[in-house]
Structure formats: C-alpha cells, structure tokens
Amino acid sequence: MAEVGISVATKVAEYLVQPVIRQGQYLFCANKFLKNLKDKKKELMSTRDIVVKRVEEAKRKTERIEDVVQKWLTEVQTLLEEVKKLEQQVKANNSCFQGRCPTWKRYHLCKEMVEKTKVMIEFDNKSNFKTFARLATLPGIEYSSSEGFTCFESTKLAYAQIWEALQDDGVYRIALFGLGGSGKTTLVTEVRKKAKESNLFDRVVAVTASQTPNVRNIQGQMADMLNFKLEEETEKGRAQQLHMRLKEEKRILVIVDDVWGEFNLKDIGIDFYMCHNGSCKIILTTRRQQVCTLMDCQKKIRLDLLNEDEAWALFKRHAEPDNQSSLSLSSVAQDIARECKGLPIAIQAVGRSLKGQSIHEWKIALEKLRSSKPVDVEDGQGNVFSCLKLSYDYLKDENKLLFLICCIFPEDYYISNEDLIRCGVGLGVYGEYQSFDLARSQIMVGINKLVDSCLLMHSVRWSGGITLKMHDLVRNLGLWIASKEGRTIMVNLSNNLSLIGDGVINDQFAVSSWYRQTNQISTLFVAAKLEILWIETGGSLDLSSASFEGLQGLKVMVLDSSCNYNPTSCNLSLPPSIESLTNLQTLCLRGWKLGDISFVVKLKKLEVLELKYCFFNELPNQIANLNKLKLLDLSECAALLENYEAIGELSEIEELYVSDASHPRGMWRNPSPSFGDNVVATKLQRYVIKFV
Structure with a gap:
C-alpha cells in the first residue's frame, strides 16, 4: 500500500x-x-x-x-x-x-x-x-475527344455496366470491346471524367497501348498524367519508380485504351497485388474479344452499334441536312445514314464529308455506298475505312484471305461455317494439310479470329441456326481492300450475267451472282485470275452455251438453285468444257436435276464434291480416280443410288454424308458404313448415313 x-x-x-x-x-x-x-x-x-x-x-x-x-x-x-x-x-x-x-x-x-x-x-x-507541380492543361483539352458526346441507348447500357463494375470491390479488371470505330475511346473518356468528378478515385490515369505496345512510351504517358518525372533509363527501373509512385495513391483508376494483345501490366509498373487489395482498378478497351480473356478481365462489356434512329440523329449532327430545305436531300440523307449501319465512325466521317455539299454530291455518295465503293473523306476528317482497316492489317495472311472470302456474299447474308470451310479448303487458305479434320479446325480458328476482331459477327437466323454475318461497311472495306490488293471481287445482284459486257470479269479474283432471274448464261468466260465462281439463282440454269475453257485457274465453283430445293423442277445444263476445269478443288452443286455426272471424274484435283439435294442417275464407276477427294456430300439426294458401292473405292475420303431424300422418314445410323467387299476408305473420320 x-x-x-x-x-x-x-x-x-x-x-x-x-x-x-x-x-x-x-x-x-x-x-x-x-x-x-x-x-x-x-x-x-x-x-x-x-x-x-x-x-x-x-x-x-x-x-x-x-x-x-x-x-x-x-x-x-x-x-x-x-x-x-x-x-x-x-x-x-x-x-x-x-x-x-x-x-x-x-x-x-x-x-x-x-x-x-x-x-x-x-x-x-x-x-x-x-506533389510539387503538374503539367498545365489548356481549357477543355483534357476531354476534347468527348466533345459532342451523346449517350445513346447502346452507349448508356455499356456506360452503366462500367460504372457498376467500378463500384464493385470484387471487380478490378474491366474490358470494353467492340468494332473499330464504335466509340470505345469516347465512352471511356466520359467514364474517366465522371470518375474524377465523383471522387471515387484519388487519381485517374489514361494511356494508349496501340497495336504494338511501347512499354517505355506507356510509362512516359503514365508519368505525365501523375506529374511525375522518371529518372531511370531502363524499363524495369522506370516500372519500379511508377510502382512506388502509384502506391502513394489510396485508390487509382488506370484506363488502357486500344489494347490489341496480351501484355504484362507489371512491365509498366502495375502489379497484381495493387489490383487485388482494391487500390487500383483497370479499364481496357479492345477490338478483340479474346484480349478480354488474355488479360484476365472479370467484367467483359460489349459496345453495340447504334440503332437506326440513333444513327440518323448522329448523322444529322455531323452532316446538318436540316440546314438545307430540299425534301429530296432529306430523303437521300436518311438513306445514307441507313447505309452506315450504325457504326459511329462511319456515320461521322461520311456526314462530315457531305456537310454543305450539293444534293448531287449526296446522291453520288449514296450510290457509292450502295455499290460497295468507298466514299472519299477529306484529309483531316479521317477515312471511313482507316480505323476498320487496322483490324484487317492485324490479321495473319491466311485469315486475311478468309476475310475476303466472306465478302463474296451479299449484304446481310447469313454465312454458314460450312461454306467457309469448303471454300477455304478449295482455295488452300491454310496451305497443305495432314487431314481434312485439321483443315476444318484451322478454318474454324480463323473464323473465330475474325469474330474476335469484330470483322465478323455471330448471328441467329429466324429459323434458329447459328450463322455468321458481316457488317455492311466491314464488307465494303473488304471489297475495297480486295481491289487494292489485286483480288477484285464482283458481287452481282441485279443483272443477268449474260448481259455483263465482255472483259468485265477478266481480272476478277471472285465473281458471285445472286440475281434470281438468271436462267441462262451464254457468255464466253475468259478470266485467268478467277478462283471463285458462285452463282445462285431461283430456278433452272442453262450453261450449255457457255465456255469454261478460259477459267483454268478456277478453284471453287458453287452453283445453287437457292431455297427451291426440288431437283425435279430445277434443271442444270452444263457445257462439255466443264471438264477443262482441271484446277477445280471444290465443286458444290445444290438442288439440281443433273442426269449424267460422269464429268466429275475428269476433275482430278477435286477435294470437296457436294451434290446436296440433287437428282442424278448414278455415281460413275471411275469416281475412284478422284484420289484427292476428301469430302463427298450426297445429303438428301433423290433416287439414290444405283452404284453406291463406288464410294468404297475412294481411298482418300475423310468425310462422307449420304442420305436419301426419297425416304424422308429414314433412320440415322452411326455404325461404320458398308459399301461393298473392296472397301479402301480407311481414312474416314466423319460420316452421316441416312437410309431406310
């Protein structure tokens, strides 16, 4: 005590x-x-x-x-x-x-x-x-790219999704992807502005990666945004400096615009821990959906195209057609806006190029768009195709060719994977292949690359099937590129091929005709460069007067009677000169009454032979001479078959599709098919057999 x-x-x-x-x-x-x-x-x-x-x-x-x-x-x-x-x-x-x-x-x-x-x-x-000082910013320059920004419904949705993700503590990597020119940069600029104004982050930094990322340049951009001077010379040393500077901020948002491939954020000074502990969030923009996965983005947001009303509103802002009183001009302007198909960069570029022009200029522009010719845009306003062409330039050469194949179809056409596979094999898009199955896989990978690059889009047909579609302006870009690269493509929609003047197709790489009223072609074909010929009609077709001798380079030929697959009503008459197509590798005949088909045995380089929905007498005995044939499609062939044992003679066949249209209630069978005692088709990997 x-x-x-x-x-x-x-x-x-x-x-x-x-x-x-x-x-x-x-x-x-x-x-x-x-x-x-x-x-x-x-x-x-x-x-x-x-x-x-x-x-x-x-x-x-x-x-x-x-x-x-x-x-x-x-x-x-x-x-x-x-x-x-x-x-x-x-x-x-x-x-x-x-x-x-x-x-x-x-x-x-x-x-x-x-x-x-x-x-x-x-x-x-x-x-x-x-922080002692920062770079002075001129009034309005920081957000100049968002001048005139309009938040359309499609933009609102993506904007709301981004903002929701930014407020979610469990999400630290966000990706915005979409077609080149769809407005991704403009949108994230608005997000950046809102993030700074809302005080959700202590600091917001925006940098551009570009097609070939320059780490040193990106580090410099970040340092400028942070009002920070990098003293180190090496990229590693600069990354360490930036890392230490970023750690001083409690919450920071980094926007990385225009990302084309995977790159390590740690290389520029952002490490994994900074994101995980909630101090740093990343937004990246890309044209390639695959990048979202490669960069481990938890939230992947697509920026859709504008609908028709939104496109018209944007077009009016840049073209100002209302400033001119002509009613006819207003009508033409709406058609031009419609042809831009909702792509903001195209709408803006075309609109600006036509602002103040006479109605005659507007009409010419509309015709160019409709005829798949690029509209020239004045210097300083950007080219309508320049942004889109970057996506094309980034493709590998074989994928570029696959992209050009997609351009032979009309606007808004539902493109099937199988058509691209069979055309791609015929053209040798991926060169020689060990097996047809491998070639199929390679082309599917190429298709995915095109979809990933937003040059193709997945689409659902009204009937429910999954197909592919190409944005009209992307297709126009492809046609323009094809002409510049010496692979001109002619897509005929409104004329009988017989009415096309001599010499028109001489230098064409591909010719496709979708004029339903074509029933006879007597033109003497002379086109040494032609590799693809695709003709779709609405009925019978007479080619007996035509000559194929001038088509020595032809590799793919598709003759289609369209949706009227009734072989008893659609006659196809072929000239004897069809046997001269010795370089033909893919032949697709769909929905025809053929009769004798012995000519096919002369086409020694055939790798794909399709006779879907056709009626013919019998398979020729000499079909075994087609020792390069990998795929034979006899689906829904009527009155099949008097000589089906000949199929067993095909030594290189890998894919076989056989069914009898005269027995629609037939059963599907999966066991190995029996085509006689001398079966040599040991390489068969895929087949569908449908008999009663």
Whole structure:
C-alpha cells in the first residue's frame, strides 16, 4: 500500500514540478532561446529559397504549382515577418535581458521566442511536398475527344455496366470491346471524367497501348498524367519508380485504351497485388474479344452499334441536312445514314464529308455506298475505312484471305461455317494439310479470329441456326481492300450475267451472282485470275452455251438453285468444257436435276464434291480416280443410288454424308458404313448415313 502511495506522489510531482521548470527556463535561458530563434530562422529562409527556385523552374516548364506549395510559401513569409518583429522587440527591450532579476517582460518574450521556433521547425519539416507541380492543361483539352458526346441507348447500357463494375470491390479488371470505330475511346473518356468528378478515385490515369505496345512510351504517358518525372533509363527501373509512385495513391483508376494483345501490366509498373487489395482498378478497351480473356478481365462489356434512329440523329449532327430545305436531300440523307449501319465512325466521317455539299454530291455518295465503293473523306476528317482497316492489317495472311472470302456474299447474308470451310479448303487458305479434320479446325480458328476482331459477327437466323454475318461497311472495306490488293471481287445482284459486257470479269479474283432471274448464261468466260465462281439463282440454269475453257485457274465453283430445293423442277445444263476445269478443288452443286455426272471424274484435283439435294442417275464407276477427294456430300439426294458401292473405292475420303431424300422418314445410323467387299476408305473420320 505504501508503494502505491509513493507512486502517486511521484506522478503528482511530475505534473507540478515540470511546468515550473519550463516556466523558469523562460526567465533564466533567454540567450539560448534567442540563438535558437535566429538559427531556425536562417534554416527556414534557406528552405524557402530552395522552394522558390523550384517554383521558378516549374513555371519555366509551364507547369502549374500545387496549391499546397503556394499556401506554404505564403504562410512561411508571414511567419518570417512575425519573427522579424519579435527580434526587433527583443532588441528594443535589451535591458530586460541584462539584469539578474527576472521580469515579466523577459518571461513573455522568451516564451514567444520558443513558440515561434517550434512553428518554424514544423514548417521546415513540411517542405517535402508529395506533389510539387503538374503539367498545365489548356481549357477543355483534357476531354476534347468527348466533345459532342451523346449517350445513346447502346452507349448508356455499356456506360452503366462500367460504372457498376467500378463500384464493385470484387471487380478490378474491366474490358470494353467492340468494332473499330464504335466509340470505345469516347465512352471511356466520359467514364474517366465522371470518375474524377465523383471522387471515387484519388487519381485517374489514361494511356494508349496501340497495336504494338511501347512499354517505355506507356510509362512516359503514365508519368505525365501523375506529374511525375522518371529518372531511370531502363524499363524495369522506370516500372519500379511508377510502382512506388502509384502506391502513394489510396485508390487509382488506370484506363488502357486500344489494347490489341496480351501484355504484362507489371512491365509498366502495375502489379497484381495493387489490383487485388482494391487500390487500383483497370479499364481496357479492345477490338478483340479474346484480349478480354488474355488479360484476365472479370467484367467483359460489349459496345453495340447504334440503332437506326440513333444513327440518323448522329448523322444529322455531323452532316446538318436540316440546314438545307430540299425534301429530296432529306430523303437521300436518311438513306445514307441507313447505309452506315450504325457504326459511329462511319456515320461521322461520311456526314462530315457531305456537310454543305450539293444534293448531287449526296446522291453520288449514296450510290457509292450502295455499290460497295468507298466514299472519299477529306484529309483531316479521317477515312471511313482507316480505323476498320487496322483490324484487317492485324490479321495473319491466311485469315486475311478468309476475310475476303466472306465478302463474296451479299449484304446481310447469313454465312454458314460450312461454306467457309469448303471454300477455304478449295482455295488452300491454310496451305497443305495432314487431314481434312485439321483443315476444318484451322478454318474454324480463323473464323473465330475474325469474330474476335469484330470483322465478323455471330448471328441467329429466324429459323434458329447459328450463322455468321458481316457488317455492311466491314464488307465494303473488304471489297475495297480486295481491289487494292489485286483480288477484285464482283458481287452481282441485279443483272443477268449474260448481259455483263465482255472483259468485265477478266481480272476478277471472285465473281458471285445472286440475281434470281438468271436462267441462262451464254457468255464466253475468259478470266485467268478467277478462283471463285458462285452463282445462285431461283430456278433452272442453262450453261450449255457457255465456255469454261478460259477459267483454268478456277478453284471453287458453287452453283445453287437457292431455297427451291426440288431437283425435279430445277434443271442444270452444263457445257462439255466443264471438264477443262482441271484446277477445280471444290465443286458444290445444290438442288439440281443433273442426269449424267460422269464429268466429275475428269476433275482430278477435286477435294470437296457436294451434290446436296440433287437428282442424278448414278455415281460413275471411275469416281475412284478422284484420289484427292476428301469430302463427298450426297445429303438428301433423290433416287439414290444405283452404284453406291463406288464410294468404297475412294481411298482418300475423310468425310462422307449420304442420305436419301426419297425416304424422308429414314433412320440415322452411326455404325461404320458398308459399301461393298473392296472397301479402301480407311481414312474416314466423319460420316452421316441416312437410309431406310
């Protein structure tokens, strides 16, 4: 108990005695306090001079000084003036410091000197500013790309999804993907602006990756946005500097625009932990959906195209057709906006190029769009195809050819994977292949690449099947590229091929005709460069007067009676010269009454032979001579087959599809087919057999 009493007494002594000692110092240590005051004043003035020099240097660089720096300088100046006055008071009352007897004046001045000394020490310690200055920004330049931004319904949806993800603590990597020119950059610029205004993040940084990322350049962009100077020379050293700087922010948003492939964020200074602990979030934009997966994005958001009303509203803003009173111009303008198919960059570029032009210019532009010819856009306003062409340029050569094949179909056509596979094999898109199954896989990978690059789109037909579609302007781009690269494609929609003048197809790489009224072609075909001939009609077709001898380079031929697959009503008459197509590798005849098909045995390079929905007498015995044939499609062939044993003679066949249209209730069977005693089709990998 006595020990407790002693302890309490000691504490009481501390509280009572220590203040008395401090007060006594004010009376008996005056010279010491005055010396300390002068020393700290000198140190603070030296620090102030250093800060002033930094301010002058920053201003020469047109940097904007942070408010905290300006405030420090102002308060330091005020403090130094107060210290100067205090020194004058001490000098004026010098007699108070000479005698041994303490006075109230001495006590008061000493106490004030101690307090001012402490304040000067505090200001000196605050001179290590976290951020000293930043690059000056001209009014409006930071968000210039979003000028005139309109949040359409499609944009609102993507915007809302991004904003929701930014507020979700469990999501730290967000991807916005869509077709080139669909407005991704503009949208994330608006998100960036909103993020800064809402104070959701302490700092928002936006950089551009581009097609071939330059790590050093990206690091420089980030440093500029952070008002931070990179001292290191190596990319690794700069990444470490940026990493340490980013760690100073509690919450930071980094927008990486125009990402084309996988790259390691750690290379530029953003590590995995920063994202996981919630201090950093990433938004990236890309044209390629696969990038979203490669970059481990948890939220993948598609930016859709504009609907017709939105497209018209955007077009009017840039073309200003309402400023001209002509009703006919308004009608043409709406047709042009419709032809742009909802792609913002195309709408803007075409609209700007036509602004203030006469109705004659507008009509010519509409005709160019409708006839798949690019509309020229003036320099400075961008080319309607320049952004889209980047996606094409990024493809491998074989995928570029596959892309061009897609362009032989009309606008809004539902393209089947199987058509692309059979055409691709015929053209040798991927060169030689070990097996047809491998070639099929390679082409499917190529299709996925095109979809991933937004050059193709998955689509669902009204009947429910999954197909592919190509945006009309992307298709026009392909036709334009084909003409520039010496692979011109002619897509005939409105004329009988016999009425097309001589020489028109001489230099064509591909000719496709979709004119349903075509029933006879007597043209003498002379086209050494032609590799694809695709004709679709609405009935019988007479080619008996045509000559194929000038088509020695033809590799793919498709003759289709369209949806009228009644082979008893659609006659196809072929000329004897069809046997001269010795380079033909894919032949597809669909829905025809053929009769004798012995001509096929002369086509020694055939790899794909399709006779779907056709009626013919029998398979020729010599079909075994087609020793390169990999795929034979006899699906839904009527009155099949008097000589089906010949199929067993095909030594290289890998895919076989056989069914009898005269027995629609037939059963599907999966066991290995039997085509006679001399079966040599040992490479068969895929087959469908449908008999009764």
